[in-house]
Amino acid sequence: MSAGVTSRRRENTRLGKLIIWKCRGCTALLAPLTTFCPSCENGNLEPIDSAGAGMIVSCRVVDRAPDPVCGAPCPSVIAIVELDEGPWVYSWIDGDVPMPLDRPVRVSFRHTQPGERFPIFRPHDPE
Numbered sequence: 638m639s640a641g642v643t644s645r646r647r648e649n650t651r652l653g654k655l656i657i658w659k660c661r662g663c664t665a666l667l668a669p670l671t672t673f674c675p676s677c678e679n680g681n682l683e684p685i686d687s688a689g690a691g692m693i694v695s696c697r698v699v700d701r702a703p704d705p706v707c708g709a710p711c712p713s714v715i716a717i718v719e720l721d722e723g724p725w726v727y728s729w730i731d732g733d734v735p736m737p738l739d740r741p742v743r744v745s746f747r748h749t750q751p752g753e754r755f756p757i758f759r760p761h762d763p764e
């Protein structure tokens with residue numbers, strides 16, 4: 638079970654794209670780490686590319702020591718981002734807490750180890 642979660646987590650960031658899931662049962666769009674559809678309990682999910690844009694629903698600053706694995710200071714603002722497609726994702730915000738909170742944000746990817754990276758969001762003001 639945990640192996641499946643790990644491979645899905647990898648797949649979430651393949652090619653620098655944020656992958657969300659579409660339920661093949663009811664066509665609901667689901668967050669990246671979802672493994673089954675909460676509406677119809679269908680585990681048959683199809684990966685689709687998210688545009689990676691959304692709004693911060695909630696965020697808070699977490700006190701965190703530098704990551705013992707990657708050695709670098711890790712992002713310290715954890716946030717819930719509502720993607721334009723609808724699903725909510727837990728992620729990190731690059732830099733300080735954006736103000737106002739409902740500013741648009743866009744995904745970008747931070748490399749940790751070779752072949753590994755995780756999605757973070759940074760403020761993105763439309764031009």
Ligand SMILES: [Zn+2]
Nearest residue numbers: 660663674677
């Ligand atoms: Zn469903």
